[in-house]
Amino acid sequence: MKILFLQVLLFMFFNLLLTCLALRHHRFEVRDVSYTKLCSTKNILTVNGQFPGPTLYVTKGETIIVHLYNRANYNITIHWHGVDQPRYPWSDGPEYVTQCPIRPGGKFGQKVIFSEEEGTLWWHAHSDWSRATVHGAIVVKPKLGTTYPFPNPHKEVPIILGEWWKKDVVEVYKDFQKSGGDPVVSDAYTINGQPGDLYPCSKNDAFKLRVDYGKTYLLRMVNAAVQEMMFFAIAKHQLTVVGTDGSYVKPLKVDYIAISPGQTMDVLLEANQPLDNYYMASKVFTSALDVPFDNTTTTAIVQYRGNYIPTSRTPSLPSLPDSGDIVSSVNIISELKSLADRTPIDVPLNITTNLFFTISINTLPCDPNGNSTCVGPNGNRFSASMNNISFQMPADNNILQAYYNNISGVFGENFPDVPALPFDFTGSNLPAFLNTPSVATEVNVLEYDSTVEIVLQGTNLFEGIEHPMHLHGMSFYVVGWGFGNFDKEKDPLGYNLVDPPYQNTVVILKNGWTTIRFRAKNPGVWLMHCHIDRHVTWGMATTFIVKDGNNPEEKMLPPPLDMPQC
Ligand SMILES: *[C@@H]1O[C@H](CO)[C@@H](O)[C@H](O)[C@H]1NC(C)=O
Numbered sequence: 001m002k003i004l005f006l007q008v009l010l011f012m013f014f015n016l017l018l019t020c021l022a023l024r025h026h027r028f029e030v031r032d033v034s035y036t037k038l039c040s041t042k043n044i045l046t047v048n049g050q051f052p053g054p055t056l057y058v059t060k061g062e063t064i065i066v067h068l069y070n071r072a073n074y075n076i077t078i079h080w081h082g083v084d085q086p087r088y089p090w091s092d093g094p095e096y097v098t099q100c101p102i103r104p105g106g107k108f109g110q111k112v113i114f115s116e117e118e119g120t121l122w123w124h125a126h127s128d129w130s131r132a133t134v135h136g137a138i139v140v141k142p143k144l145g146t147t148y149p150f151p152n153p154h155k156e157v158p159i160i161l162g163e164w165w166k167k168d169v170v171e172v173y174k175d176f177q178k179s180g181g182d183p184v185v186s187d188a189y190t191i192n193g194q195p196g197d198l199y200p201c202s203k204n205d206a207f208k209l210r211v212d213y214g215k216t217y218l219l220r221m222v223n224a225a226v227q228e229m230m231f232f233a234i235a236k237h238q239l240t241v242v243g244t245d246g247s248y249v250k251p252l253k254v255d256y257i258a259i260s261p262g263q264t265m266d267v268l269l270e271a272n273q274p275l276d277n278y279y280m281a282s283k284v285f286t287s288a289l290d291v292p293f294d295n296t297t298t299t300a301i302v303q304y305r306g307n308y309i310p311t312s313r314t315p316s317l318p319s320l321p322d323s324g325d326i327v328s329s330v331n332i333i334s335e336l337k338s339l340a341d342r343t344p345i346d347v348p349l350n351i352t353t354n355l356f357f358t359i360s361i362n363t364l365p366c367d368p369n370g371n372s373t374c375v376g377p378n379g380n381r382f383s384a385s386m387n388n389i390s391f392q393m394p395a396d397n398n399i400l401q402a403y404y405n406n407i408s409g410v411f412g413e414n415f416p417d418v419p420a421l422p423f424d425f426t427g428s429n430l431p432a433f434l435n436t437p438s439v440a441t442e443v444n445v446l447e448y449d450s451t452v453e454i455v456l457q458g459t460n461l462f463e464g465i466e467h468p469m470h471l472h473g474m475s476f477y478v479v480g481w482g483f484g485n486f487d488k489e490k491d492p493l494g495y496n497l498v499d500p501p502y503q504n505t506v507v508i509l510k511n512g513w514t515t516i517r518f519r520a521k522n523p524g525v526w527l528m529h530c531h532i533d534r535h536v537t538w539g540m541a542t543t544f545i546v547k548d549g550n551n552p553e554e555k556m557l558p559p560p561l562d563m564p565q566c
């Protein structure tokens with residue numbers, strides 16, 4: 001009787017606690033902080049003075065309010081990457097798409113609505129390239145009374161891969177925009193903000209993960225690098241991938257992982273090797289070895305606790321695949337399978353909306369009167385497109401506000417369902433006239449609750465290269481992929497409709513295609529873009545409007561009163 005009473009009391013206490021949690025407020029202050037790395041000092045933009053920024057801990061299904069104060073000299077917005085924000089695109093974050101930027105001195109209370117996501121997500125700036133330093137992890141814990149679909153880890157640690165320039169990133173971005181060519185490559189990669197032992201002036205600061213022999217650790221991995229896909233491994237230790245993008249996967253034991261910018265992975269590390277120090281290391285994966293890239297390696301240290309003498313002065317390095325090793329990257333990317341656990345798999349089978357989007361690098365002719373240079377191919381400027389439209393941000397409004405308030409002239413609704421001009425997408429020696437895209441702000445309108453399939457087709461214009469495509473507002477099932485041109489007769493026969501992974505970011509491999517499916521059940525305005533920042537700046541993006549449904553609970557919620565104005 002007494003025990004029962006205690007149980008009831010405990011139950012009530014936890015319910016009360018949950019209600020309080022649902023109202024949790026966080027304070028994010030964006031400000032400049034001086035940082036010294038690689039023997040040089042510069043100011044970087046941070047949240048709360050931290051790099052990487054603070055980790056947000058939430059419970060599945062919770063709603064939080066983040067009060068964002070802009071104490072810096074730049075415009076800023078923050079995106080909650082992988083959070084669906086049901087019916088509430090107002091705090092999604094991409095500047096000029098769902099909001100106007102928060103100006104210096106401004107503030108914005110962002111309601112962040114978690115629903116189905118569970119695992120690791122992240123937040124980052126969505127304004128020019130400031131996400132290089134303005135980012136952090138989001139940990140979504142299981143609901144009270146539920147557990148992980150794997151043994152409880154001893155400890156959980158965010159592991160955030162980043163990219164560091166000695167130069168101010170704002171300057172890197174400005175120079176890049178002016179030049180019309182590729183951006184200057186970074187000087188280092190980082191693990192939790194530190195380059196590690198292989199770079200000058202970095203030895204004392206390398207990130208250290210102290211472990212106890214026999215225990216299991218959950219690494220909450222985020223690739224926050226600006227331009228590159230990464231390989232990651234830990235010397236002499238296997239890793240078990242158990243989740244990606246806020247959704248669990250069937251456990252996958254691997255020697256290394258491949259992770260794209262924008263992607264997250266939940267990875268188990270068993271501390272089961274002799275007491276010693278071991279390096280974790282990360283370096284680039286890129287198929288386009290002729291495009292300039294930073295080829296350095298970042299490291300951190302896994303250090304066993306205990307009394308022992310390390311076997312050597314320097315820990316051993318893990319062997320990572322070669323930077324151009326496509327097969328090794330495919331091995332990880334194509335092996336992820338959904339875990340039909342507490343979120344039943346619901347792959348749309350009856351497709352109402354068939355879309356086919358090409359993804360291309362392009363060029364635009366040089367403007368002889370412009371004050372920019374044109375160091376791209378043949379004296380042109382680089383550009384990029386989806387279905388031959390290079391996405392142009394509205395200049396003095398945002399698409400969501402224009403849509404909600406019926407303001408015309410901000411965007412068009414003519415983003416095509418299929419390419420206007422089909423060609424041999426992955427052929428070589430493509431005719432030069434295909435290089436030039438049109439520049440426009442066009443959206444693709446989806447009916448509420450339509451079942452959507454998109455074939456994302458990479459093209460060989462200029463430089464076939466991989467593109468990690470990210471969709472805001474809705475996760476999708478990755479049902480198939482392949483190299484070459486998509487074959488609409490044969491390729492669908494190979495689709496995985498049983499246990500495809502559920503992601504918000506997916507890599508389209510060089511000269512390959514990938515098919516995704518989702519149900520358009522989230523009314524709002526949702527950006528889709530490549531998560532390599534130079535590509536999205538060139539215009540590799542589009543926007544969906546998902547229309548309201550007929551019932552009140554199928555309509556967008558009204559905007560908050562403190563929406564930043566342009
Ligand atoms: C990295 O690139 C630099 C400059 O292009 C080159 O000198 C160096 O050998 C490369 N290092 C590796 C490990 O590939």
Ligand SMILES: *[C@@H]1O[C@H](CO)[C@@H](O)[C@H](O)[C@H]1NC(C)=O
Nearest residue numbers: 349350351352353449450451
């Ligand atoms: C597929 O969807 C269409 C349009 O909503 C509907 O008319 C049709 O009955 C559906 N077919 C099946 C097999 O569910």
Ligand SMILES: *[C@@H]1O[C@H](CO)[C@@H](O)[C@H](O)[C@H]1NC(C)=O
Nearest residue numbers: 401402403404405406407548
């Ligand atoms: C926008 O137009 C729709 C449909 O014509 C209408 O229902 C809605 O009230 C309008 N909204 C505003 C803010 O004028």
Ligand SMILES: *[C@@H]1O[C@H](CO)[C@@H](O)[C@H](O)[C@H]1NC(C)=O
Nearest residue numbers: 388420421433434436437438
């Ligand atoms: C893309 O649009 C441009 C400008 O309208 C046009 O010249 C070009 O032929 C188009 N290319 C394709 C592949 O549709």
Ligand SMILES: *[C@@H]1O[C@H](CO)[C@@H](O)[C@H](O)[C@H]1NC(C)=O
Nearest residue numbers: 075100101103395396565566
């Ligand atoms: C900041 O945002 C405002 C509002 O959209 C805009 O007018 C201004 O040009 C922006 N400033 C910079 C430096 O981009």
Ligand SMILES: [Cu+2]
Nearest residue numbers: 467530532535
């Ligand atoms: Cu890209």
